[in-house]
Amino acid sequence: MSVRDELLQRFLDAASRGDEEALSLMLSQSRELLDQRGEQGWSALMLTARNGHYDAARVLLSNGCDTSVTNRSGQTARDVALFWGHRHIARLLTSSPGHHLRQLLPSTDTEEPDIHFNREILDRMSDRRSDGEWLASRRASPETVFLLFHALSPLVRSGAEREEQIKLCKLRSAAVQELLTSSRTLEVFLGVDKQQQQQDDDDDGMVAWFALSTEDDPTQLLKDKDPSSFFLQEAMPGLLRLSDDDAGVVAQARSVLAWHSRYRFCPTCGGDTKVEEAGYKRTCLRAGCRSLQGVHNTCYPRVDPVVIMLVLHPDGKQCMLGRKKIFPPGMFSCLAGFVEPGETLEAAVRREVQEESGVQVGPVQYLSSQAWPMPSCLMIGCHCVAVTTDIKVDQNEIEEARWFTRQQVMDALVKDKRAVFIMPPRQAIAHYLLKHWIGCNANL
Ligand SMILES: NC(=O)c1ccc[n+]([C@@H]2O[C@H](COP(=O)([O-])OP(=O)(O)OC[C@H]3O[C@@H](n4cnc5c(N)ncnc54)[C@H](O)[C@@H]3O)[C@@H](O)[C@H]2O)c1
Ligand SMILES: [Mg+2]
Ligand SMILES: [Mg+2]
Ligand SMILES: [Mg+2]
Ligand SMILES: [Zn+2]
Structure with missing residues (x-):
């Protein structure tokens, strides 16, 4: 008998005896034993089913053993278990393959977690992205919030409550007039404040939020703004210091801005592009470009x-x-x-x-x-x-x-x-x- 045959014989003997420990140990050393069959075409699982060894059968199943294997008479381990009257084992083997591993997975009927970057305080109102008139009125409103970014970093200041926390600087229309008209500024409409929206469903009452990304020299910019503000240096771990409300807005703004910085030119033909849909689309300017036909996902922010x-x-x-x-x-x-x-x-x-x-x-x-x-x-x-x-x-x-x-x-x-x-x-x-x-x- 070869060493391999001897090993298999010992494995099958352990299954016949229902020796769970020996089965686990041997499987940890050579997994290929799992579904191998002996001289009579019987696998270890069939032997546990024949002799009513429930726990040993579970060990084999939890190792991912194949329940569809048959012996020379065409019987599966489940058939064997039923024939010998071991109904509990037959039931165990009725479940789909991997059923026992599946039982180890934790339950999923939980609430959606409120983790960092996931909170949505804004209603994105995508239907307004192409409404130029409405966007212009929001831009001019004194309530509107503007977030400033430079090289994908948001303008922030230290939080008042906890030292490690930082806050987004929420600028008003008057403070960003120059930036709004500059060709070096990219604007993205982020949405309107959900809370405010609930209180007041009148269009003019909506508090809109925009992200402005500027290529201007940041030190110059900061001079005439709040002296305690600064552009966040490192995204990681810097962005983890934002409050959950701020982090959700930054997740949206930073991803869209990052897409703009990487897709300045048309990925299909290399041509120039123009920004549309309030910062949610870049359209190729070259007539006849393939990206202008059908839906081209390179025209939209990527995830x-x-x-x-x-x-x-x-x-x-x-x-x-x-x-x-x-x-x-x-x-x-x-x-x-x-x-x-x-x-x-x-x-x-x-x-x-x-x-x-x-x-x-x-x-x-x-x-x-x-x-x-x-x-x-x-x-x-x-x-x-x-x-x-x-x-x-x-x-x-x-x-x-x-x-x-x-x-x-x-x-x-x-x-x-x-x-x-x-x-x-x-x-x-x-x-x-x-x-x-x-x-x-x-x-x-
Ligand atoms: N939130 C969290 O808890 C958490 C934890 C771990 C990782 N992450 C994020 O997940 C990202 C992916 O994880 P990973 O780095 O282990 O991935 P990964 O194991 O696929 O390996 C990344 C490498 O694969 C290559 N790659 C293949 N496809 C790519 C693609 N579409 N874009 C970029 N690179 C590609 C690159 O060489 C890259 O360095 C990380 O960049 C990290 O930001 C988040
Ligand atoms: Mg990885
Ligand atoms: Mg990997
Ligand atoms: Mg990978
Ligand atoms: Zn193009």
Whole structure:
């Protein structure tokens, strides 16, 4: 008997005996044993079904075992379980493949999280974007709010309540007259204040917000404005210091402005473009350009979908987190990656996890999303369950990845002195994915 045959025989014997520990141990060393069949064409799952070993069958299922495999008589493990009267095992095997892994996913019937960048205090009123007359009246109104940006950085001042907090400078019409008429200014209509709108549904009562991006020398500009104001230096972590209300507006404004700065010329023919729809469209000026026919998505602000996922261990007790070299020391976070063309979210999750950690993923479940304006990502937050557990990181993308227990995540969350890692900041959806997983455990 070859070494391989001997190993398989030992694995099948463990299944016949219902020895869960031996099964788990052998699978952690050689996963390919999982669906292999012995001399009679019987797989380990069929043997647990034959002998009524419910827990051992669960171990095999939680490792992603294939329930559709048949023996030489064409019976599946479920057929075997029914024949020998083990109805509870038959029921276990009736569920769809991956059912047991799926049970490890936390519940999704929660409120939409109010995380940083996600709050919408403005009604975007896209139907007004082409209403020149209305826009002009809003521009001239003394109530209107103008946010100033330079090189994608908003004009801010230090918050009064907490030192680390910063506030957007909300300028009025009189303060921006010169900027409004300058060819070096780009204007984007952001929307109208929702709260105000509820109180007063008259058109003139609406408080409109605009973003103005200027190419003028910022030091010169600041001289005659509020001396305590400044253009925020680093987007990260700078933008995380904004209040939730301000952050939501900046997510919208900064992403649209970033698109303008990257798409000045027509991506189809390289021609000059003009800005339309109050900053929401760039149209090619070259007659006959293909971008003028049909809907061309390069004419509109772009969003890059990114999947971000908390990978759960098949034992349900651990999760995988990784570190990029640029992270602050000690910080670990969820893996993430850009969705590629022609890919579903689930496929993107599986591919990115496999690329970055070498771990294979089974079921994937969407939880919630977050706007991430650096420059224009949409973070799509998911939980997923691994079907393999050996980590082999791609050093180009990730410095290190590890499995952490629930307790270790709890310790990091409450910043306990026993904490072995630092959580991603509360403003990141990664933080929320971790918190949600922890929260779903009734024992904690
Ligand atoms: N909010 C959060 O909690 C959070 C956490 C992690 C990452 N993020 C954001 O998600 C983004 C993507 O994560 P990642 O860097 O791990 O992605 P990733 O794993 O796909 O790797 C990024 C690299 O892939 C390449 N790439 C492939 N497609 C790309 C595309 N469409 N645009 C740009 N680069 C592309 C580039 O070389 C880039 O350096 C990050 O830039 C970051 O801003 C947010
Ligand atoms: Mg990647
Ligand atoms: Mg990545
Ligand atoms: Mg990628
Ligand atoms: Zn063109």
